[in-house]
Amino acid sequence: MSRTPPKSFHVKSFGCQMNVYDGARMAELMQAEGMIEAGADEADLVLLNTCHIREKAAEKVYSDIGRLARRESGKPMIAVAGCVAQAEAAEIPKRAKAVDLVVGPQAYHRLPGLIADAVAGRQAVDTDMPAASKFDALPGRRAGAPSAFLTVQEGCDKFCTYCVVPYTRGAEVSRPWSAVMDEARALVDGGAREITLLGQNVNAWEGEDEKGRTRGLDGLIRALDALPGLKRIRYTTSHPNDMTQGLIAAHADVESLMPFLHLPVQAGSDRILKAMNRAHDVASYLRLIERVRAARPDIAISGDYIVGFPGESDADFEQTLAVVRKVGHAQAFSFKYSPRAGTPAATMADQIAPQVMDERLQRLQALLGEQQLAFNRATIGRTCEILIERSGKLPGQKLGKSPWLQSVLIDGGEIGDLVEVEIASAGPQSLIGERPRRAAA
Ligand code: SAM
Numbered sequence: 001m002s003r004t005p006p007k008s009f010h011v012k013s014f015g016c017q018m019n020v021y022d023g024a025r026m027a028e029l030m031q032a033e034g035m036i037e038a039g040a041d042e043a044d045l046v047l048l049n050t051c052h053i054r055e056k057a058a059e060k061v062y063s064d065i066g067r068l069a070r071r072e073s074g075k076p077m078i079a080v081a082g083c084v085a086q087a088e089a090a091e092i093p094k095r096a097k098a099v100d101l102v103v104g105p106q107a108y109h110r111l112p113g114l115i116a117d118a119v120a121g122r123q124a125v126d127t128d129m130p131a132a133s134k135f136d137a138l139p140g141r142r143a144g145a146p147s148a149f150l151t152v153q154e155g156c157d158k159f160c161t162y163c164v165v166p167y168t169r170g171a172e173v174s175r176p177w178s179a180v181m182d183e184a185r186a187l188v189d190g191g192a193r194e195i196t197l198l199g200q201n202v203n204a205w206e207g208e209d210e211k212g213r214t215r216g217l218d219g220l221i222r223a224l225d226a227l228p229g230l231k232r233i234r235y236t237t238s239h240p241n242d243m244t245q246g247l248i249a250a251h252a253d254v255e256s257l258m259p260f261l262h263l264p265v266q267a268g269s270d271r272i273l274k275a276m277n278r279a280h281d282v283a284s285y286l287r288l289i290e291r292v293r294a295a296r297p298d299i300a301i302s303g304d305y306i307v308g309f310p311g312e313s314d315a316d317f318e319q320t321l322a323v324v325r326k327v328g329h330a331q332a333f334s335f336k337y338s339p340r341a342g343t344p345a346a347t348m349a350d351q352i353a354p355q356v357m358d359e360r361l362q363r364l365q366a367l368l369g370e371q372q373l374a375f376n377r378a379t380i381g382r383t384c385e386i387l388i389e390r391s392g393k394l395p396g397q398k399l400g401k402s403p404w405l406q407s408v409l410i411d412g413g414e415i416g417d418l419v420e421v422e423i424a425s426a427g428p429q430s431l432i433g434e435r436p437r438r439a440a441a
C-alpha cells in the first residue's frame, strides 16, 4: 500500500555527540530534499537517531516508537537510525510494527531512497557499511550555530570487551584531510567560531595533508588554527593509547586549542583494565595526565568511568576512587556496566549484582560531584572569555562556555559573541559571569 510522501521531518538524537552530528546531517539532507523541519508532534516523518551503548539508552527508542504510534495528530512515518538500527535491524520491525524504515549509521546518506521505498510500501532497511564514505554523498554543511561539531574519524578497532561500538560503527576510518578542511571552512563561513572535532577515537585520526605528508590530529589542529574566523578548537573522545607527544605539545602552543581534555580511563584497577582489554594500565594513564598538565597546567580533565564490570571487587572499586582522587577531574561521566549482547564481557563469569553497582555508582558520582564543584569554585575571580551559545532561562540572560567547557550565565550579549567575563560565583553545573567594569563601560 502506498502512502503520501512526507513533507516535514523531525530528528531526535540520543546518545553521544557523534549522533548529534549525524542528526544534524540527516536534517540537512531532508532539507535538501525539500522537506521542512517540524516538531515531533506534527512532523510527517520522525527519525529516531538511536544509541546502543547501554541497555537503558537502547530501550528508550522503543518507548518513543510506542508514543509516536499513538500520536494524537496521527502516526507519522517512523524511521529508526543510528546504532540500535545497526545492531537490531532484523528485530526492530518484528518488535515494533509501527516502524517504517531502518537505517544504520553508515548508510543514512541513502535516506531519500529508503523514504521512497517506505512510501511505496516496500521494505526499507539499510544497514550496509559501504566502502564509499557517506560523507561524499551528503549535501554541503550549512552551519548557523556558533559552536559546531565536525566528525573526522569513525569506528573503532580497539574492541574493549564491554563495548558495542566496533560492531555498530565498524572499523576505524579517518576522513581525508581535504574533506575535513573543506567542511571546517564551510562551518566557519556559516558563522561557527568554535569547532569540536569528533571521533570514537578522535586522536587516532591520521591523514595526508595537501603536500602528501602524513599528519596526526595535532597536524590537523594546527592547520585549523590558521583558518581565519575560527577562534576555538576542541576534540573528543580520545583514547589514552593514541595520545601522542605531538598532540600534547599542541596543548602548550596552539592558542585556539581549548584547555580541555576528555580522556577516559574507565577503571582504576589494572586487573579490570586487562579484562576490559583497554591496553593501558593505571600508571601509564596517570603519567599521561602529568605530561598533559606539564604542557598546559590549567587544563580541565574529563573522563569516563564504568562501575561493576564483571569480577570487579570492592578493592578494585576502591582503586577507581583512588584514581579519581589522583586525577582531580573538572567533570567526568560515570556509568553502571551494562552487558551488551555479542560483546565478550556479556558472558564473563561473576557479573555484579545491580544493588552493588548502584551503591558504587553513588559513591563515585558523589566524589566526581565534589571535584566538579571544587574545579568550578577555583575559577571564581578569574577573568576568561566565553563563547555565547544561546539564551538563558531568565529574560536577557545568555549562556556561554568558558575555555574549560563550563556553562557560564551572563546578563546581555549576543549569541556568537566571544566576551570577556569575570567569574563571580560557581555552582556544580554552572557559573555566573560578570562583565569586567572596563568591558561593560
Ligand atoms: N572511545 C572512547 C574511549 O574508549 O574512551 C569512548 C567511547 S564510548 C561511545 C563512551 C563511553 O561509554 C565509554 O567510555 C564507556 O565509559 C561507556 N560504555 C561503553 N560501553 C559500555 C557498557 N557496556 N556499559 C557501560 N558503559 C559503557
Ligand code: SF4
Pocket: 156, 157, 158, 159, 160, 163, 164, 165, 166, 200, 201, 239
Ligand atoms: Fe568502545 Fe572506546 Fe573501547 Fe572503542 S576504545 S571499543 S569506542 S570504549
